[in-house]
Amino acid sequence: MSMNNQGRPTSAGETGTAAAHPTFTGNKALQIEEALIFEIGRPEVSGVDIPAPKKVKSRIGKLARNEAIGLPGLTEPEVMRHYVRLSQKNYGIDTGLFPLGSCTMKHNARLNEKMARLPGFGDVHPLQPASTVQGALKLIDTLAHYLKELTGMPAVAMSPKAGAHGELCGMMAIKAALEAKGEGHRKIVLVPESAHGTNPATAALIGFEVKSVPAQADGTVHVSDVKAALGPDVAAIMLTNPNTCGIFEKEIVEIAAAIHKAGAYFYCDGANFNAIVGKARPGDLGVDAMHINLHKTFSTPHGGGGPGSGPVVLSERLAAFVPYPFIRVGKGYALVEEGGKLDKGEQPFGRMSAFHGQMGMFVRALAYMLSHGADGMRLASEDAVLNANYIRASLADLMSLPFGNQPCMHEALFDDDWLKNTGVSTLDFAKAMIDEGYHPMTMYFPLVVHGAMLIEPTESESKASLDLFIAALRDLAFAAKRGDVDRFKGAPYHAPRRRLDETRAARTPILRWTPPEPFKEAAE
């Protein structure tokens, strides 16, 4: 059958703006408004067919749950539609450039997803007999080997569940090492003001006192400032390298030496490891402990805020102080848990969580490493750094760089000095980027830079993609400078939602759905 074009107009007719044509539903073509499951579901409906249970004598007794729970159900077609529509309100790496500084939003290979779902990894229980999970233990041990080789460190704790959990593990190892030496009195942890909030929060969580170290005008921490802060009560320094300003700490070796000389430990925040994989090894720089965000550097998906995985590599000085469980290789792979036989010198400090860590992330990270290889990982870091510098060099004439036009690592940091007197803020600029089809960069972080804009393109972007991004940012920058304030103040105009009222959300928190009043009465 051929199409009948009789009477069908073949060119666009009368035009007008989208705003002039509101829709009955509030939908905008492919952008469809979606109610909450509580508004569309029914308690008696289910999208899962389960055969009737056997008739048995209940062992629940008077603890049976008899009251209505209030959980709505949807059938499978309704579920598909609900979550597909929700997904269409989200921006992901697969949607477009996601230059979120310090977050390393690189491509998430689907091979890695496929591997993590192999039944031999995805469908094994953590407490099966070790004889039935030899391949799973081998995978963890192989990944551990890769992490040690890439960092030049002799040991790694695999169980931490995310970056901040890794920090906690590293700082616990340091505390355990100090106590083992009878130096539990060391209570001070030095943290630069530019650090991620997790650093001071972690240190404080286990009773350390945080003392800040300044960064100098070039954006780095100077060994002289560290030396001035060191003393017999200092336990450790927590330093991010490359730092949150996107700069490699050029005095890091001297800083490490000074810390060690003072009897303290060097914790390195490894959030920015993607800049130096295969280029420099933290172990060679004097680091004692560093967490690695597998969900950043080794591409396990961020998943809308997790799950992460934060293994911690440890130097010779801390290698004895890993948490339970850990793997021992002998005749096969054994998992050493609490009460297990320890080798000489091993002094586990306890346990970070139930079971053995984020296996699903381990598989994905190892798939990434095997795919890239030593050569590809090195090249990936070089490309990540190259891409960031290309952006820096292409915007430096319009946007201001807080530490001068020097090379950066894998992220380029701008401040808001160039927006002075334009009436446009960093926030406005970020929201206007949304209208241009980009996820905004990290904004207002690090705290040491006014109106910070931290741009991390990662190695996953092509030159064409970067060129378009740069052109869009240049156009926005010109618009800001020529006073086109409306383009920014009301932005985003084209996203599924305009700016949201965060003050209202915090003042009277509505943290769950509650039935509307008439519904309540009907139910009673």
Add this chain to the structure above:
Amino acid sequence: MRYLPLTPQDRTDMLAKIGVAAVDDLFANVPKSKLLKGPVNLPHSKGELEVERILGAMAAENISASEVPFFVGAGAYKHHVPASVDHLIQRSEFLTSYTPYQPEIAQGTLQYLFEFQTQVALLTGMEVANASMYDGSTGAAEAVLMAHRVTKRRKAILAGNLHPHYRDTIETLSRMASDELVSLTPNPDDAGADLKAVAAAIDAETSCIVIQTPDVFGNLHDLTAIAKKAQDAGALLIAVCTEVVSLGAVTPPGAMGADIVVAEGQSIGVGLSFGGPYVGLFATKQKYVRQMPGRLCGETVDAEGRRGFVLTLSTREQHIRREKATSNICTNSGLMCLAFTIHMTLLGESGLRRLAAVNHANACDLADRLADLDGVAVLNKSFFNEFAIRVPGDAAKVVEKMAKNGVLAGVPAARLWPKDKALKDVILVANTEVNTDDDRAAFVAALGASI
């Protein structure tokens, strides 16, 4: 390299634009002697097929839960997850998005978090829930810290029948934070005595008591009386649940007076995955919300008055409060929340109740069959889908023998309490909807042949 879009020509052109001769000029801050001259000592890049071969071989060395009659539980449970769940969580816009810090382009994530929080609150019988913790055990440790903040006391009492991994996670953090902890002895034979011991330990310094139900041996507990006892002494009751399917059949801790409920949410939507990633559920009373750890999603409106969602009350969190934050948590378990909430939405109340009923009935059936076996004793008076048995001899050896006969029978208590001789003959046995009559027959036969 299939993942790197830059061509050699691109790299040359870009270096020219930057104004440097070589990429290593961009690494000028790295001390020269520390800059690696070439790749590290690891294998070179591989195609998809080669990677699949290597990882496929490792995966093939493991026995997966679906291959054999499978009864292993103790904090992680084998359940059937509908196909649509795994499809939906792999939607690019969910899988490859970040924490929803830019709410205008993250309403998808935020709305499902809001729905998740509501489901968790309903399920646990509590007023509010957060947007997840890493897992149940870390959630439990955070709950203890939260109780310390609320009560301004620093002593926690852990029931003996709390999962030992949870106990150790709490114990490690408490010791590092110099907080006081009383950890009671496990009691599989008289679960009621465990609660009495907790009650007896409460004093004026006690910040919280931590009780698991179903407990690690599977016993169900009525927490009503002990909740009141704790609260009368100015302490909080933290209830732990490691099998959330039970909440489709058993009175939730919220209805029994719990102040904080932490749970492992893995059973709904999340695979076993050798222990992670899982999803920690964390719920409490409205009055404690500002002391909660973790992210919270809240409802608001946008500039045009339309309903929308944002992360809120972030002044509790590390990126704002730094060393004064309620927790150091940042990345949580977003995608696992999604898996949980999709599966829960598919189930609905009727499906969840049915699923729970099937789990319970299957477990009862196995318990009845085991009662007929000479030398085997089921220890529980009450249970949901998991119970403890005593067998003649060394339970770990029995489990190992049964594994050789193709049945993964459960967790020998010695795996969790290696030093407790009184538990040497105990096995924790879980039975869910995945177990068939044939599986249970195989269990009984293999156990009979192994003792």
